[in-house]
Amino acid sequence: MPDAQNRRIVLAARPKGEPKPSDFRLETAPVPEPADGQVLLRTLWLSLDPYMRGRMSAAKSYAKPLEIGDVMVGGTVSEVVESKLHGFAAGDVVQGYAGWQDYAVSDGTGLRKLDPGLAPVQTSLGVLGMPGMTAYTGLMNIGQPKPGETVVVAAATGPVGSMVGQIARLKGCRAVGIAGGPEKCRHLIEDLGFDAAIDHRSPDMPEQLAQACPKGIDIYFENVGGAVWSAVFPLLNDFARIPVCGLVAHYNDTAPPPGPDRLPQLMSAVLSRRLTLRGFIVGDFASQAEDFGREASQWLREGRIKYREDVVDGLENAPQALIGLLQGHNFGKLLVRVKQ
Amino acid sequence: MPDAQNRRIVLAARPKGEPKPSDFRLETAPVPEPADGQVLLRTLWLSLDPYMRGRMSAAKSYAKPLEIGDVMVGGTVSEVVESKLHGFAAGDVVQGYAGWQDYAVSDGTGLRKLDPGLAPVQTSLGVLGMPGMTAYTGLMNIGQPKPGETVVVAAATGPVGSMVGQIARLKGCRAVGIAGGPEKCRHLIEDLGFDAAIDHRSPDMPEQLAQACPKGIDIYFENVGGAVWSAVFPLLNDFARIPVCGLVAHYNDTAPPPGPDRLPQLMSAVLSRRLTLRGFIVGDFASQAEDFGREASQWLREGRIKYREDVVDGLENAPQALIGLLQGHNFGKLLVRVKQ
Missing domain, CATH: 3.40.50.720 (NAD(P)-binding Rossmann-like Domain)
Known part of the structure; x- marks a missing residue:
């Protein structure tokens, strides 16, 4: 990706009480190169969820805490920009956990291909995710x-x-x-x-x-x-x-x-x-994923369940959006549209 | 039962904190007469259990609280003294809930006949109860x-x-x-x-x-x-x-x-x-009673489980024994031998 840069938001400090903007830091790094057996992903949508507050703390919980300087974790919908991995092709849209950044490489673990014809792809982070x-x-x-x-x-x-x-x-x-x-x-x-x-x-x-x-x-x-x-x-x-x-x-x-x-x-x-x-x-x-899907x-096709999205534009606005989520300011599934 | 008296222990006052002897009262009343369809029971063994403390309080719980003046509740092993109820005969030994008293009448509800040849009858209040x-x-x-x-x-x-x-x-x-x-x-x-x-x-x-x-x-x-x-x-x-x-x-x-x-x-x-x-x-x-039994x-017959009894003699000593139970003074299943 000549000229392109990977913007990413990392944990700058562990919050004391409510997170504040200075607990996050926006960094810029070169776009990573996919190795053999990897894909390069470009983030389209980032999901913001309350569990992220837990990962920012050092306390032991069901998942390992983030270290200072780590890219914030998060569920994402991405497009495959370049594929050196069998079964994935440029243009595929996938759901995964690329985190708070524009680009990521993946060996395919945890990636799920989405069919944009079935439902809006970002529903894989909300009602269908x-x-x-x-x-x-x-x-x-x-x-x-x-x-x-x-x-x-x-x-x-x-x-x-x-x-x-x-x-x-x-x-x-x-x-x-x-x-x-x-x-x-x-x-x-x-x-x-x-x-x-x-x-x-x-x-x-x-x-x-x-x-x-x-x-x-x-x-x-x-x-x-x-x-x-x-x-x-x-x-x-x-x-x-x-x-x-x-x-x-x-x-x-x-x-x-x-x-x-x-x-x-x-x-x-x-x-x-x-x-x-x-x-x-x-x-x-996890074994019930198929039943759920x-x-x-x-239910969604038949109109028996409805959903509402609260969309924030731009990765740089993710920290403030998460802070607001923890205060109850969102109205519906909070999503960051990362690629405009 | 000419001349016989029914001694019974009633709730005299609701305990504040730890029960004390004056929260109980020993009364004497005539031995009740069984009506048609009833048996007259004489208590052999009274079980003392921690749940009894709850029944002495007015607070709503899984069971209705006792009223002041009610006979204290309790699981018992009794012998049938007189039967006007089909299926029961004088001399039968039964497990039931006759409470803290020498005699009680019952219409058979909740009574279970015991076979004294299988295990000591008081095990129906403990390890087998x-x-x-x-x-x-x-x-x-x-x-x-x-x-x-x-x-x-x-x-x-x-x-x-x-x-x-x-x-x-x-x-x-x-x-x-x-x-x-x-x-x-x-x-x-x-x-x-x-x-x-x-x-x-x-x-x-x-x-x-x-x-x-x-x-x-x-x-x-x-x-x-x-x-x-x-x-x-x-x-x-x-x-x-x-x-x-x-x-x-x-x-x-x-x-x-x-x-x-x-x-x-x-x-x-x-x-x-x-x-x-x-x-x-x-x-x-309750539906698992048969599996348990x-x-x-x-297990008991094969010696794979053992049990220990802590026996107190005399109904009149039941209040002090319950007070001790709540302080951890018993060592094994606490039983009152009511009929000497």
Whole structure:
């Protein structure tokens, strides 16, 4: 790629609390050369997701933390610019994990070829991708929805929450979504078909949630924690299931909050109400990718599930967009259009 | 029953914190008369179990609380004194829930005839009864032990804990028991075949537990909470399972403990280590009673599981025995021999 440069965004510093722009650094480097058995990819779309906050910290979690100076990780849709790898040709569009950069080389591991005729390619990062499959596998395997049950999810206009609610509806459940602001709540009801929508900014959110769940809560798909958990907790029915998929309200915590210590109260409720809490990441259910792809594509084709995208133009704007995501500023699946 | 009196122990007051003798009252009443379709039972053995503390409180739980003046609930082995019920005859020995009293009438609901030739009848209150089945169903359904895994249980010389450890061993797991004092720890190793035993009174209990679990903890059968949970928590492996069966360390709590609030830390671990916490009571697995009975009786006959009883003589001593149980003073399955 003569003259071309690879812009990439690296981790400049580990955030203390909320990430700030100076925790990221935009660098420029030569475009890498693919070796034999590799492809050169040019990033079209970069997915921004809450898990990225975790990778910026040094704490051990389900994935290795980034080192300072590493390119930020991220799911991407890319076009193949040059191929020295059997089975891939220039012009192919692929989903993979090229990270926050214009170009990357890959030996094909984890790459999935996309058919642009079937669905917009960026849906492989949202409704038909990791977020959609997170919703599907967590809800189906851990939530185990039964007709007539009540399912509650927060960040409900996001790519995971919106799928949780819509799949819950398809399974015959009452879907109650929690989101920030009247516009998002309107979207939940009018566009996505949720049965009820609660604005988490309302001072009486807990009372509103209780009213929206007259028969209690059977499944709470946990992706935020914080005040939403506190409102959900007293409403959990006997034998309620809680797939724990994210805790975005706590990702920026720097210390345990002050007391009282609510751990014994939680354990008592786990016992007396026979609750199930189970953490998961989508990779734990990798073997169900085919089921998910078949079922979700069909729902999408039939118009039974809908999705919304929040597109930011330009790789250089990714840091601010991730900071906003962690504050709940996005409205729909947050994507960076890297190639204009 | 001319001249006979029915002694019974009722709830006199709801305990504040630890129960005290004045929370119970010994009453005397006429022996009840069985109506048609009823049997008159005379209590031989009364089982004392930690769940009884919960029933003494007004708080809603999985079972209705006792009212002040109610006879204390409890599992019993009784002999049929008089039968006006088809299928029962005077002299039959039955397991049921006659409570803390000498005599009771029953319409047969929940009564199970025992064969005194098969095993000592009081084992129907311990190793072959509710505690044994609690251990079996919680460990098998929620714990799902796999050979080579490490299983930790506290109150390990009690009727539930001792079965958890012994079944874990039968399933090819490493069994680590926590108990109070060197005598109980010796019993765990020498009599019950645990791989390691930790005295929870040791100041360095957390370090000892870590040493006893060099590959971490895959299953923690939770029946105590408190300091044991705090020691177990950092050792839990990815995908660890935690059947929550009891929290005896908290039954006397009168208020939430001071901070910091450890709830967010727990939820973060549930997520990052993909933990499963699930509360249960033995009744949730009632359909497995036959499997349990068959398998446990066979293990007992073959000498592959052992049990220990802690017998208190006299109904009038039941209150003090329950108070001691909640402080960990019993050593083995705590039983009251009601009929001398």
